[in-house]
Amino acid sequence: xxxxxxxxxxxxxxxxxxxxxKTPNEYNSIGTTWEISEEIGTGFYWVYAQKDLFDIKxxxxxxxxxxxxxxxIPECLSITEYFSISGEELNPYRRLNAGCIKTFIGxxxxxxVLIHKNIPIQSIGIEIMPAFYEKYLKxxxxxxxxxxxxxxxIIDQIYEFPQIQKLFFxxxxxxxxxxxxxxxxxxxxxNECVSLVLDYANxxxxxxxxxxxxxxxxxxxxxxxxINDHYAFDIxxxxxxNIALMGTTKLKKSFKQYKGCTITEYIQARRMAQAEHxxxxxxxxxxxxxxxxxxxxxxxxxxxxxxxxxxxxxxxRKIAKK
Numbered sequence: 617x618x619x620x621x622x623x624x625x626x627x628x629x630x631x632x633x634x635x636x637x638k639t640p641n642e643y644n645s646i647g648t649t650w651e652i653s654e655e656i657g658t659g660f661y662w663v664y665a666q667k668d669l670f671d672i673k674x675x676x677x678x679x680x681x682x683x684x685x686x687x688x689i690p691e692c693l694s695i696t697e698y699f700s701i702s703g704e705e706l707n708p709y710r711r712l713n714a715g716c717i718k719t720f721i722g723x724x725x726x727x728x729v730l731i732h733k734n735i736p737i738q739s740i741g742i743e744i745m746p747a748f749y750e751k752y753l754k755x756x757x758x759x760x761x762x763x764x765x766x767x768x769x770i771i772d773q774i775y776e777f778p779q780i781q782k783l784f785f786x787x788x789x790x791x792x793x794x795x796x797x798x799x800x801x802x803x804x805x806x807n808e809c810v811s812l813v814l815d816y817a818n819x820x821x822x823x824x825x826x827x828x829x830x831x832x833x834x835x836x837x838x839x840x841x842x843i844n845d846h847y848a849f850d851i852x853x854x855x856x857x858n859i860a861l862m863g864t865t866k867l868k869k870s871f872k873q874y875k876g877c878t879i880t881e882y883i884q885a886r887r888m889a890q891a892e893h894x895x896x897x898x899x900x901x902x903x904x905x906x907x908x909x910x911x912x913x914x915x916x917x918x919x920x921x922x923x924x925x926x927x928x929x930x931x932x933r934k935i936a937k938k
Contacts, residue, residue: 646793669748675739691723693768696741700926702732714926719768767817835860847886848910888924
């Protein structure tokens with residue numbers, strides 16, 4: 617198989633989005649760095665790749681215009697943490713949030729996303745390739761081998777995964793270039809990552825692998841539609857339970873299984889999506905926007921907005937309207 621760094625280089629050079637440069641001091645010189653074209657945006661993309669086994673990627677750039685992007689990602693299992701982001705995944709539609717840990721299974725369908733202009737895309741992620749999880753791991757641990765695909769599928773999108781967040785923090789701040797020692801360090805972190813995913817997915821497995829009934833899915837869609845129409849108002853959980861014809865405990869569990877987030881997280885995501893629009897497209901002050909999307913105080917709104925986008929509302933407006 618072709619070296620994955622060569623595949624990556626060939627792919628990004630097709631569209632002239634990035635050009636390879638000497639790695640700046642803020643990144644580890646053991647990796648390779650690309651700078652985004654100044655006509656399109658500003659910033660860098662850093663990659664460390666190990667043959668056809670795995671790669672580690674750091675994004676730190678923004679785009680000058682709202683951009684629809686589509687990538688044919690090769691077969692792989694990936695996990696990424698977003699520190700700052702503004703946009704939506706498409707097919708299926710889902711908001712991209714800062715503070716989110718996402719897994720993705722490559723090689724099955726194009727990854728389609730809409731990225732909002734001027735807001736930094738800051739993330740770090742690991743992609744492991746079939747040669748790693750179907751050959752290397754299988755050969756090393758033949759008697760205990762478990763294919764990690766289902767574990768990555770189960771995790772999907774979460775906000776609390778402190779062990780992997782600690783791992784990404786360590787990777788992001790590792791600057792040593794000590795030859796073999798550094799290569800072994802990155803390899804050990806990839807192994808640790810797979811171990812953490814397998815352990816965490818095992819905790820989630822029971823609720824994720826019990827499919828929802830068709831009737832429950834239909835009722836949950838009614839709940840989602842109601843929230844979409846009333847997200848800016850207080851919505852008692854009991855009211856949603858009545859719509860779903862479920863008890864509150866079953867509703868909370870079923871909703872999280874269906875949408876991959878809690879009801880509170882879903883409402884917050886809808887509010888923040890509208891807040892982004894109002895911040896960019898109107899002259900309403902932050903207090904007015906907070907009340908419009910359902911928050912009684914601008915301080916609470918600002919705190920949640922920063923958790924979602926990585927920026928405070930005023931900073932977001934300043935950058936977006938630059």
